[in-house]
Amino acid sequence: MIIVRHAKDGDMKYVSHKDTLRVLQRALKRAKIDVAYSQGFVPHMLTYTTTPLPLGVASNAEYFAVECKGVDEKSFLQAFTAAVPHGLRGDWSVEVAKNPNLAYIVIASRYFISAEGDLERVKEILSSQEYVIQVTKKGETVSKDVRKLIYDLEVVEGGIVAILATGNDNLRVDCFVDSLNERYGLGICRDDVTRVEQLVQGKDGLISVKEFLS
Amino acid sequence: MPDMDKPCKHRTCLCFSDKYEVGMSNIGVRILYHMLNDMEGFICERSFAPDLDMAQELRRRGQRLFSIETKRDIVDFDLIGFSVQFELQYTNIPYMFELAGIPLYAKDRPEDFPPVVAGGPCAVNPMPFAPFFDAVLIGDGEITFKQINELHLKCKEQGLSKSEFLRLATEIDGVYVPSIGNRTKRAVVQDLDEAYFPTSILVPNCDIVHDRSTIELFRGCANGCRFCQACFFYRPIRERKPDTLVRYATQLMDNTGYDELSLCSLSTSDYSHLKEIVDGIKEQADARKVKLALPSLRLDSFEAEIYEETSGSSLTFAPEAGTQRLRNVINKNIGEQDIYNSIKGAMEHGVKNVKLYFMIGLPTETDEDLQGIVDIVYLVKDLHRRYGKSKLINIIVSTAVFIPKPLTPFQWERQISVEEMKHKQDFLKEKLRIKNVKYSWHGAESSVIEALLARGDETLAPVIEEAYEQGAVFDSWSEHFHYEYWLKAIEKCNIDVEEFVGEQSEDKDFCWDIVDNGVTKAYLLAERHKSRQGVTTPNCIGKCNGCGASKLGRCFR
Numbered sequence: 001m002i003i004v005r006h007a008k009d010g011d012m013k014y015v016s017h018k019d020t021l022r023v024l025q026r027a028l029k030r031a032k033i034d035v036a037y038s039q040g041f042v043p044h045m046l047t048y049t050t051t052p053l054p055l056g057v058a059s060n061a062e063y064f065a066v067e068c069k070g071v072d073e074k075s076f077l078q079a080f081t082a083a084v085p086h087g088l089r090g091d092w093s094v095e096v097a098k099n100p101n102l103a104y105i106v107i108a109s110r111y112f113i114s115a116e117g118d119l120e121r122v123k124e125i126l127s128s129q130e131y132v133i134q135v136t137k138k139g140e141t142v143s144k145d146v147r148k149l150i151y152d153l154e155v156v157e158g159g160i161v162a163i164l165a166t167g168n169d170n171l172r173v174d175c176f177v178d179s180l181n182e183r184y185g186l187g188i189c190r191d192d193v194t195r196v197e198q199l200v201q202g203k204d205g206l207i208s209v210k211e212f213l214s
Numbered sequence: 215m216p217d218m219d220k221p222c223k224h225r226t227c228l229c230f231s232d233k234y235e236v237g238m239s240n241i242g243v244r245i246l247y248h249m250l251n252d253m254e255g256f257i258c259e260r261s262f263a264p265d266l267d268m269a270q271e272l273r274r275r276g277q278r279l280f281s282i283e284t285k286r287d288i289v290d291f292d293l294i295g296f297s298v299q300f301e302l303q304y305t306n307i308p309y310m311f312e313l314a315g316i317p318l319y320a321k322d323r324p325e326d327f328p329p330v331v332a333g334g335p336c337a338v339n340p341m342p343f344a345p346f347f348d349a350v351l352i353g354d355g356e357i358t359f360k361q362i363n364e365l366h367l368k369c370k371e372q373g374l375s376k377s378e379f380l381r382l383a384t385e386i387d388g389v390y391v392p393s394i395g396n397r398t399k400r401a402v403v404q405d406l407d408e409a410y411f412p413t414s415i416l417v418p419n420c421d422i423v424h425d426r427s428t429i430e431l432f433r434g435c436a437n438g439c440r441f442c443q444a445c446f447f448y449r450p451i452r453e454r455k456p457d458t459l460v461r462y463a464t465q466l467m468d469n470t471g472y473d474e475l476s477l478c479s480l481s482t483s484d485y486s487h488l489k490e491i492v493d494g495i496k497e498q499a500d501a502r503k504v505k506l507a508l509p510s511l512r513l514d515s516f517e518a519e520i521y522e523e524t525s526g527s528s529l530t531f532a533p534e535a536g537t538q539r540l541r542n543v544i545n546k547n548i549g550e551q552d553i554y555n556s557i558k559g560a561m562e563h564g565v566k567n568v569k570l571y572f573m574i575g576l577p578t579e580t581d582e583d584l585q586g587i588v589d590i591v592y593l594v595k596d597l598h599r600r601y602g603k604s605k606l607i608n609i610i611v612s613t614a615v616f617i618p619k620p621l622t623p624f625q626w627e628r629q630i631s632v633e634e635m636k637h638k639q640d641f642l643k644e645k646l647r648i649k650n651v652k653y654s655w656h657g658a659e660s661s662v663i664e665a666l667l668a669r670g671d672e673t674l675a676p677v678i679e680e681a682y683e684q685g686a687v688f689d690s691w692s693e694h695f696h697y698e699y700w701l702k703a704i705e706k707c708n709i710d711v712e713e714f715v716g717e718q719s720e721d722k723d724f725c726w727d728i729v730d731n732g733v734t735k736a737y738l739l740a741e742r743h744k745s746r747q748g749v750t751t752p753n754c755i756g757k758c759n760g761c762g763a764s765k766l767g768r769c770f771r
Contacts, residue, residue: 015420022421023419026472030470037503083421
């Protein structure tokens with residue numbers, strides 16, 4: 001299995017998760033990569049992704065795992081990047097013996113949220129006991145305390161760096177941004193957000209998937 | 215994506231009068247777009263009818279409709295092309311013109327405004343929309359679209375005016391210039407095998423209506439069903455060679471990564487080397503895990519072997535009419551035995567879903583013919599019980615309302631009234647209340663408008679304009695169709711609908727007669743008379759029936 005890290009930016013950030021998956025699979029075919037198929041009645045490509053990005057959010061670190069043979073990680077990366085639209089270009093790849101089940105082990109993402117204004121106030125969230133936001137679930141808007149899903153917030157030049165839960169316990173970055181806008185009067189848009197890295201549990205805290213697999 | 219930065223002397227925007235998902239599925243647009251971009255010095259970009267929310271946003275920002283590739287305003291192109299595919303898209307012309315900032319009528323556009331030309335299947339009778347355009351391209355776009363672009367570049371370089379350009383354009387076969395009112399001859403590619411066909415195509419990032427690669431086996435149709443416009447509009451019959459097609463198929467699979475390839479034509483089972491190319495392509499397709507799709511397989515030549523190899527567990531049949539008598543009237547040359555054998559064969563191959571397509575409101579139709587539709591449904595159920603390999607069978611029956619279209623033997627026929635349509639639909643609704651059978655039907659009112667626009671003349675242009683003013687847009691999407699907008703427009707413009715959708719006198723000069731389509735009026739009329747006697751005309755693969763199309767180019771070369 002080869003895992004490639006790729007971007008999702010430019011126009012491609014407006015392409016849904018499902019459509020992106022189809023774009024990636026077609027690219028594998030164009031790149032003539034010998035991908036394994038499931039053995040079911042309707043065979044499908046054995047490819048794996050992690051938690052979907054909300055539409056409009058960019059990423060520097062999407063991971064796409066492909067069960068394939070006859071190709072090493074270097075030539076895979078080259079063929080992959082040549083075949084995908086520019087917004088999905090790959091920048092790193094690794095061959096692994098066993099499927100690490102990234103969707104399961106990724107527990108957080110680091111986001112860069114481009115924003116202006118008095119951002120220091122946002123850090124008060126970290127010292128409060130709860131942080132209740134409105135989330136829409138199956139068409140219904142409910143209040144939910146997501147304080148435990150916010151791992152870190154940092155104010156940097158030009159915006160905020162946030163580490164939010166991803167995966168089974170998930171805090172959608174777009175819902176989080178909406179709550180910031182409401183509470184602090186910020187005018188952040190979904191497309192001001194970039195997923196910078198996806199994180200897994202390391203020995204001494206969270207480490208990036210790349211570090212984990214290297 | 216074609217190179218948008220290459221040296222460019224002439225830039226064209228190809229607009230499509232429906233949404234992206236529909237337009238990107240259109241093989242004609244695909245051919246013309248890539249053809250022009252492959253020509254030295256020319257660039258072609260695209261624009262589609264934006265959805266209503268996008269249109270609202272454009273208006274709010276005071277922004278004009280633009281091209282997808284370089285986001286240029288449409289009005290800033292050298293030439294603007296419009297592909298018009300369907301009568302119920304006509305209100306999208308004023309819609310897109312307004313968003314783009316193009317004055318609706320050609321006569322109201324200044325001399326220095328880029329020429330706006332139309333093309334597509336609706337050009338068979340361009341009159342209802344002709345006043346909106348500077349020129350209409352009729353026939354194979356590989357010729358007309360190429361020549362009009364080349365001519366316009368030449369005129370631009372020589373500093374000629376738009377009216378001089380249009381005058382010169384009338385010398386091209388298949389170009390009709392409304393302001394001049396010239397007669398013209400439909401443009402025909404003489405050797406389809408040599409014609410341009412794109413194999414390195416755009417692959418959309420989102421799901422489109424026909425999300426697959428397509429090769430066109432041949433153009434035209436030998437069957438001569440009397441209601442079918444495409445059959446006569448695309449004649450003479452011209453095939454591509456088998457090895458050309460296999461080459462195209464392989465290149466498309468490699469270049470696109472699509473997991474489905476469609477072998478397309480008006481009647482795929484009539485392709486003379488079908489078995490040969492299916493075998494040839496299948497090997498390549500299997501190796502790439504690509505599924506083959508063969509649409510338009512006809513009932514009478516249902517080839518179980520090919521079918522089994524390429525298809526899943528559903529089968530689509532279009533007997534069009536319920537009884538043999540009516541099938542003879544419309545010249546759908548399939549007999550009861552053919553239907554029986556095909557369905558039996560399908561059942562033996564374990565087909566689970568059967569889709570049946572019929573038309574209602576055909577000339578001479580009675581309730582007995584509708585009962586024939588019901589009988590076919592019972593036949594499917596019976597054959598499934600006796601021979602079926604699958605446990606369950608689902609049958610979907612769809613009926614469309616017959617539209618008497620120009621350039622068919624039925625161009626003189628009347629269209630049935632809305633009341634008659636409703637009666638027929640109610641009859642079937644009642645009789646098709648059968649377990650595992652679903653009946654769906656097309657709107658009656660929209661069929662009236664479709665017939666009106668299909669046979670209308672230039673007095674319909676203000677009706678289209680007025681209907682749009684009333685709110686009509688995207689009429690082909692049933693959720694957007696509002697009959698009352700059209701009724702108001704028709705009333706305001708003082709149009710007698712019956713004049714166009716009623717029976718036409720046989721010595722009438724039709725407004726679409728200005729185009730020489732090869733197929734003669736005398737032939738169409740003779741076919742009409744034969745239909746009334748229930749006499750069929752055999753398909754013309756073996757022997758020419760003398761329809762006249764071969765005057766424009768040889769059949770079967």
